[in-house]
Amino acid sequence: MKKLISLAAALLLLLCSVPVFAKTAPTRAARTERLDLTSVTAPASDTAEGWAYDPAGDDGNPLLTLTNYGSEDAHSAPILVPANTKIVVSGDNYLDNACMDGYCDVLSGSVDGYLTIEGSGTLNIFALENHGRGIIAPMGGENDWAEHLTITGVTVNIHSKERTNNTASQIKEGIYAQHGMEFHNATVNIYDGVEAIHMQGGTPIGGVNEENCDELLIEDSEINIHLFSANNLWNNAVGIRTTWGRIRMVNSNVSINAGTNSLYSYLSTVIESGSLNVVSTPISTAQALCYVGCLKVGAGVESIYLSTTKFPASKVLQLRNAGQSELADNMQILIGSFENGDFATAPNPDNNNLPALSIIAGEPVETHTVRFYGYGGELLSEQYVAHGEAAVAPEAESPVETANGKFIFCGWDADFSAVTEDLDVHANYLLLGDADLNGTVNVTDALLVLRHAMGVTLLSGDALTVADYDLNGTVNVTDALFILRCAMNVN
Secondary structure (H helix, E strand, C coil): CHHHHHHHHHHHHHHHHCCCCCCCCCCCCCCCCCEECCCCCCCEEECCCCEEEEEEEECCEEEEEEECCCCCCCCECCEECCCCEEEEEECEEEEECCCCCCCCCCEECCCCCCEEEEECCEEEEEECCCCCCCEEECCCCCCCCCCCEEEECCEEEEEECCCCCCCHHHCCEEEEECCCEEEECCEEEEEECCEEEEEEECCCCCCCCCCCCEEEEEECCEEEEECCCCCCCHHHCEEEEEEEEEEEEECEEEEEECCCCCEEECCEEEEEEEEEEEEECCCCCCCCCEEECCEEEEEEEEEEEEEECCCCHHHCEEECCHHHCEECCCEEEEECCCCCCCCCCCCCHHHCCCCCEEEEECCCCCEEEEEEECHHHCEEEEEEEECCCCCCCCCCCCCEEECCEEEEEEEECCCCCCCCCCEEEEEEEEECCCCCCCCCCCHHHHHHHHHHHCCCCCCCHHHHHHHCCCCCCCCCHHHHHHHHHHHCCCC
8 A cells, every 4th residue: 555655656756747838829929030031932921920822822813812911010021922822811911121121112023024912811011111113013024014913802001101202213102003003802902102002004006095005903992192201392293193004993992092193094094983082282283183194984974083283284194095094974073162171281182172173973063163252352252152052162361460550351242042143243342440430440439339238229230340440249348448548549
């Protein structure tokens, strides 16, 4: 018995002395050098970093899987893949090129082939100053007509700081492909930068036309571009651009807040359905807000708004071949007006709340021009109002101090609640302190206001309005004293 007890004690002591190997999750750390997979010939992966690669995993073509590659606190370095690679994205992935000493794109395919990105995850891309582009299918090689980029199902957030490079040779794109680009059921948000989305397109022998052109297709997607910078270089910022290609939008909502040529397509822009909102405030008006070869708008379009405070109406939308442009039946183009906002400093997109030009669906309607004039005949607002609708009055300055006295705004000289013709509306002003309404302020006015304050004589209407000299809402002895001092020219 003693032997059994001794044996059990020995076994217990032995068990207690054996270390316990707990299974711990791998620690995710930031990659500090580019993940270059162009020469990898056998399957490879690093679960701690969140990637797996198979050179022939996509029916003989390269397959890269990203699952929480990098982290919000520890971004991972750029990735370079061979031509014709598919990248499958899940989870939240973070990439940047902060550790790169020279020019380095963040997520790039190789020349001579396409790049496909699909999945249900998110790509958060940070392209730092002078270090390259966000997602690209680059040009070059022996088969430079194959560089095509497709993004399906993925959410892409691109943050870049490229505004200090504003020359043509240094513009850095958020997303770039040479020959063809497609977005399907994708969400793309691009912040900062100079050029958000760029597909160059090609020029085949015999010239490019609608039948043989490359296409930048946005289908069932949300595209939001907000390019701002404190150093005033948003004038060079381009939202969506293709030179030798066509932009086509299908059932998508596209919002662009950039600068000159916010939407640029030398060939054509086709909007079959969905909506487009371009809001921009560039410094220079040398070019156009939107420049397209021709514009084709389908019956499924919900709305198109092009808003600006800098460009004249003739440069809001410039059509190189206006005669080839097509609007679906019952489409109408309306020139609107801008009402609010202070643009003395950097632009604020929240202030661009009224369209400069809109294309909307519906029965054609007659419109009228309504102009509001303030004190001295200053043009405050010019609006294009549908027949029978109300105009929106701007804010009139009040009071207005002049050498002849102080004037207060007291309403408009015309009814604009149901506009049926072109209309000029002028602000009415009254001379403050002119209680007898004879056009001057003198001792008689002061006595009238004093009698009103003492209850001897009661003023009403405009006389009562101008008697409130200190504009505090009441008429009393203080107002009479102010008016007397004004009459005697005593400050």
